[in-house]
Amino acid sequence: MSKKHPIISVVGSSGAGTSTVKNTFDQIFRREGIKAVSIEGDAFHRFNRADMKAELENRYRAGDQGFSHFSFEANELGELERVFRDYGETGKGKTRHYVHDDIEAERYGTAPGHFTDWADFEGGSDLLFYEGLHGCVVNDAVDLAGLADLKIGVVPVINLEWIQKIHRDRAQRGYSTEAVTDVILRRMHSYVNCIVPQFSQTDINFQRVPVVDTSNPFIARWIPTPDESLVVIRFKNPRGIDFPYLTSMISGSWMSRANSIVIPGNKQDLAMQLILTPLIERLVREAKRA
Numbered sequence: 030m031s032k033k034h035p036i037i038s039v040v041g042s043s044g045a046g047t048s049t050v051k052n053t054f055d056q057i058f059r060r061e062g063i064k065a066v067s068i069e070g071d072a073f074h075r076f077n078r079a080d081m082k083a084e085l086e087n088r089y090r091a092g093d094q095g096f097s098h099f100s101f102e103a104n105e106l107g108e109l110e111r112v113f114r115d116y117g118e119t120g121k122g123k124t125r126h127y128v129h130d131d132i133e134a135e136r137y138g139t140a141p142g143h144f145t146d147w148a149d150f151e152g153g154s155d156l157l158f159y160e161g162l163h164g165c166v167v168n169d170a171v172d173l174a175g176l177a178d179l180k181i182g183v184v185p186v187i188n189l190e191w192i193q194k195i196h197r198d199r200a201q202r203g204y205s206t207e208a209v210t211d212v213i214l215r216r217m218h219s220y221v222n223c224i225v226p227q228f229s230q231t232d233i234n235f236q237r238v239p240v241v242d243t244s245n246p247f248i249a250r251w252i253p254t255p256d257e258s259l260v261v262i263r264f265k266n267p268r269g270i271d272f273p274y275l276t277s278m279i280s281g282s283w284m285s286r287a288n289s290i291v292i293p294g295n296k297q298d299l300a301m302q303l304i305l306t307p308l309i310e311r312l313v314r315e316a317k318r319a
């Protein structure tokens with residue numbers, strides 16, 4: 030846990046919505062005058078696209094059906110832990126970008142399926158913001174959750190997550206529904222063993238639940254909209270959370286458990302601002318005092 034240089038870690042599976050949630054954090058940082066440096070989790074993949082394809086084929090031939098981008102050994106988690114630890118101690122560190130598609134290729138000047146060079150974080154930041162697949166991993170080799178000061182899970186119910194991934198990968202990455210379905214199936218073992226356990230480490234989970242039929246996510250013509258969903262917000266430690274304030278400020282919200290509030294899907298942005306702003310402000314205030 031770093032105080033002088035706090036770390037916020039937002040974790041979610043592929044297609045869960047962590048990049049989308051980053052937009053809300055950016056709004057809070059902008060409004061509060063907070064300078065954040067950020068890491069996209071894909072930057073710590075171990076292989077580029079071609080090498081990953083070869084690694085997958087080798088492992089399949091060796092009988093390892095469970096290997097995928099979600100697997101610990103497909104990512105440089107030891108390196109990520111070093112970046113978290115160094116940042117927590119010094120406010121310094123480095124990252125890179127994994128280029129998924131032509132838009133990102135244009136932005137970073139690197140071909141899709143490849144990494145940009147490592148680059149140091151800008152100096153003078155107030156905090157480090159991580160969003161991606163593995164920011165709260167705790168296993169025999171690393172304890173990333175222990176180094177993050179605020180841990181957020183983005184965990185839509187699985188049928189919705191699959192709809193979101195299929196639509197995003199078709200629209201932005203040029204994959205077919207069949208190809209994305211194959212990736213979903215292939216990643217099931219590592220999803221259960223590497224991604225899901227993190228959501229027990231997080232401080233707050235945002236779970237979007239559609240209130241329209243998603244029985245067959247592989248034929249959904251569009252992603253259920255915020256108006257077509259609810260969001261369950263669960264607090265690992267509800268002490269200190271002003272639930273009466275939240276339910277009074279978020280119309281249509283209610284408490285489903287002593288540590289969980291349910292809100293209309295179109296109030297997620299408002300809820301995140303109301304909940305996260307004071308938590309982020311406190312992290313930065315304590316950092317300045319440290």
Ligand SMILES: Nc1ncnc2c1ncn2[C@@H]1O[C@H](COP(=O)(O)OP(=O)(O)O)[C@@H](O)[C@H]1O
Binds near residue numbers: 043196253
């Ligand atoms: N709260 C939401 N409501 C509606 N669509 C969403 C929501 N969050 C994410 N999406 C959509 O789901 C897809 C995946 O989101 P993205 O942020 O790219 O996921 P990730 O970065 O976790 O892989 C995108 O098409 C995005 O627009």
Ligand SMILES: O=C(COP(=O)(O)O)[C@H](O)[C@H](O)COP(=O)(O)O
Binds near residue numbers: 078129161202
């Ligand atoms: O799924 C993820 C996680 O990222 P996200 O959360 O953005 O989905 C991988 O980064 C891509 O699948 C890389 O594979 P590819 O080389 O096929 O892009």
